[in-house]
Amino acid sequence: MSREGAEYALRARADERDRISGHLLDLESHTTYQVLKGAPLRGLTQRRWMAGQAALTALWTLYDAYRGVLRDAEQIRASRGRLGSDQLAALTELLAGRSVVLKAAVKPVEQRSLLPEVDERLTLDEAVTRMDASFQEVTDALADIDAVWSAALPRLDAADALLREVTTLRRELDAPDGAVQAHTAPADTARADTARADTASAGTAPAGVAEELGRMRAAVLEDPLGSPPAPHDLDRIDRLLAGHRADLGEALRARREYGRRREDLAAALDRVRAAESESRLAHGAVVVKIALPPRAAPTSRVDALRDELAALDASADDWLVRARRLTSLEQAARQAEEQARATAAAMYGLVGRRDELRGRLGACQAMAVRRGTAEAPEAIRLHERARLLLWTAPCDLTKAAEAVDLYQRAIHGGGR
Template sequence: MSREAAEHALRARADERDRISDDLLDLESHTTYRLLKGAALRGATERRWAGAQQSLAVLWSLHDAYRAVLREAERVRGERGRMGAERLARLTELLSGPSVVLRAATQPVERRSLLPQADERLTLDAAVSRMDAAFQEVTSALNDIDAVWNAVLPRLDAAEADLRRIRELEGELGEQAGVDAREPARLRTAVVQDPLGAAVAQDLDRLAKLLADTRAELELAVTVRAEYARRRENLTAALDDVRSAESEARLAHGAVVVKIALPPQALPRGRADALAAGLQVLDVSAEPWVRRARRLSALEDEIRTAAEQARTTAKALYGLVGRRDELRGRLGAFQMTAARKGLAEDPDAVRLYERARTLLWTAPCDLTRAAAAVEDYRRALHGDTRRPG
């Protein structure tokens, strides 16, 4: 190696040394690394981190030996006087030869031998490659552990916040929700001590849903207790709306049944009395507010649905009369078509027309048969003798 090449190599190695030192300092300041150094690990994580620590010990030993070689190279380069062949050869040996000595590791007594253990000699390049492999093993373990903690611990924090809120709401209501407060702590211990081996995903999903649902129910119970008088007053008014809508449906049935043939099940059935009885039961209930809140919300939905169904029934009943009138109009239009086509006196057309007209002007009208009769008349006028599908 020439003097210029040796000096260039030494400068490059100095930059490399600084970069490696910075990376190792970043590693030691990494939050997860610092947590793991003093953590009581177990299971798969304990085994993985033990292997990473062995690699880390090798890395530091290599790093110390590597830096020692560079210090010696800098000392040789910095000696006074002209760099002769002997100094250049020494510098070349340090920078490109197997100058890094990795001392044989002390083995546990059960794995020792009475024969001397040979040290390993590496070039600077080989030492850097070995250090990089060890560094990658350590950072890989850190990344895997960190990924689990980053995914699970915030969810556990949220679950514990829900649990604290549940305890506050229980105190406010004077009722117990029956949630086991030990479960979040158990899951936290498992994931902190063995993030790589703790299968907590399903348990955490179940716990998070349980706590979120319980919190929502308790918050609803608190709200319902505070708003019960107002909401009960609204329900009373809503029941009056149901009675009015059901009365309209009965009136519609009475008006329509004389005009349109209706099946027995078409008679509107009132729900207002049963819903009012449900409200009275709720008034005197001694159930916890969580259950009363559920029942109140369900009763509000039922009352709203009953009013909507009654209005829909009335509209549908009146719609049957409109359907009959529509069929009458279509029949009249088809009769004019028959006249234009010269079929007004055709016996078959006349018979079909009279049949449809009789059905449509008979009270109560059988809409199904009348609609089929009008369609038969239309097909006859257009020469279509096929029956529909």
Template sequence: MSIEGVDFALRRRTEERDRISDDLLDLDSHPGYQLLKGARLTGETRRRWDGAQAREVTLWWLFDAYRGVLDRARELREGKPDLAALTGLLAGPSVELKPENVPVEKRSLLRAAGEWITLDTVVARMDAAYRDVAETVAAVDAAWSALLPRLDEADAVRRSAADLLRDLDGADPDLERIGAGIDRIRAAVTADPLGSAAPDGTIGGELDGLLADLAARRGLLEQAARIRAEYGDRAHRLGDRIAQVADAENEARSVRDTVLVKIASPALPALPDQAAALRDRLGALDTVGDRWLELVERLTGLERAVDEALARARTATESMAGLIGRRDELRGRLEAYHAKVVRLGHAEDAALGEMYGEARALLWTAPCDLRQATVAIAAYQRAISRIGVAG
């Protein structure tokens, strides 16, 4: 190697050393690396990190050896240049790896002697070790980044729920259970982020379930706070709604009595009778006192029950009133068919007159047999159709 070649090689190697030094410092200052250094790790993360630390030791040893060769080469260059020695340092196998310096995975029981390698080989091995350490740090950091923000969000919701609970002067075992689950998952994620974030693991699904439970619990506490402020008005409105249920049930009974008189053998729905029980439930709310979470469940459950009872009473009324409507609809059809007979000039037709009279008697007799009346009108309609075709 010429003196110019030596100078060029020294400049290139010095730049390379500085670049590697910057990369190593960047790795050391990486937030994920700093967290790993101070964490008590377990499971898959500890296994990966132990291996990465072993390679990091080798990486720094190789870097120190690399710098040592450059320092010796610079000292030789500053004196009377020994081109052969400089060439050997910069281009030849100038770094000795003693057996104890060789990484475990590269050792052999058959090799007792050390190994001499070139600076290029040193850089290649440093690069492989660096990539392995950096990949481990990046994987752990990605796992923490995926899970810890969700846990932080859960803690924020949990604190909000706890504040609501304190305002209500109550206790909530479910909120305590959810909080204990979140604490347990945080401990697992902190100690073994790689195992926790594994696609086939259960942490993600369990965290989803706890977050859903927590959101529901906070919603219930918010509802309890609203009910505490609105309880008097809501209880009053419930009393009004229960009165509507009673009116609707009375109307259903009245319609049922009418149908039983006017319609023969009607198929009637069960008669609704919930108003009295709903009034009792409303009165029982006052016994709950300041147990607001319990009151939420009772009050909202009663509100649903009142809405359902009112809907059932109205549906039953409509169903039973439909039988009277069916009779009236058949009456209208019969009169329309009779008017058609008159228009066709068959008002004096004895057979048609008899069919009309039979159908009319069925429809205007109480109780009315809707099935027989329907059959009679259908027969009357067919007879009119035949006359119309013949005419």
């Protein structure tokens, strides 16, 4: 090796040493590496990390020997301003020869031989290649473990946060609240207290979720490579807790708003009663004019709805069940009012239909007079039949409409 070549090689090796040192420092400061150093690992992860630690120990041993060679080379270079032939030969041997010595490891007695153990000698390039292989083994293990932790731990943290939220909602739901007693008879107070006590059944976190999350977290921390949580299990827990949170929220809203919603429901039932009364009046006014089938008589739902409301006031159901019953009652009240008003409108509409048929019959007769067909015997017969049906009370609208249609076709010569 020439003097210039030796100078260049030494500078390059010094840069290489600094780069390797930086990588090793970065490795030891890596978050996952720091966690693994004190983690109680087991299973596949323990075996993989033990192999990684052995590789890292070998790496450091080799790095120390590698660094010692470079230190000796730097001392030789610093000993003289201009290298002599002896110094150049020694420097060349260190930089290009098998100068990195790995001492033979002391083996357990049962593995020893009486023959001398042979130290291993490597060139600097061979030492770097072997160090890189050890480094890759360690970083590959870190990357695989970190990938599982990065995927699973945030989801477990989110599930734990959701579980805490469910627990908080449950405590809030279990707290005493007098909203229901404002509308509960004194005799039913004990049942209302029972309803609040039974709220725990609606607010209890799904059985075993906390324990399951704890087992998942322990498994992913202790053996992420061998026992990672299945994504479908995490999805199932997320759905379960989210659904429970929604149920608890609905139950809480029902408890907070029960008094107001009950008053609104009572007012809605008053509107139902008024609408049903209007429907009965309409039926009474129309049935004397229009022939109606028995099933057309309006039916009332308001009393049944009031009984359901009274039963809800005295209910011992948990708040989630009561919330759903209250919502169902509100919907039923709206539907009953809409149906009663629609029935009244339909009743009055039948009288309008009769009057429309009367006007149509008169228009047809006037047209027959202009055409000179009004005096035809068949026209006279059909007109008389239609007139009789339309001016008879109660009027059969179906037959009257058919009669008007027959008369109209007759005066048009059988067409429309």
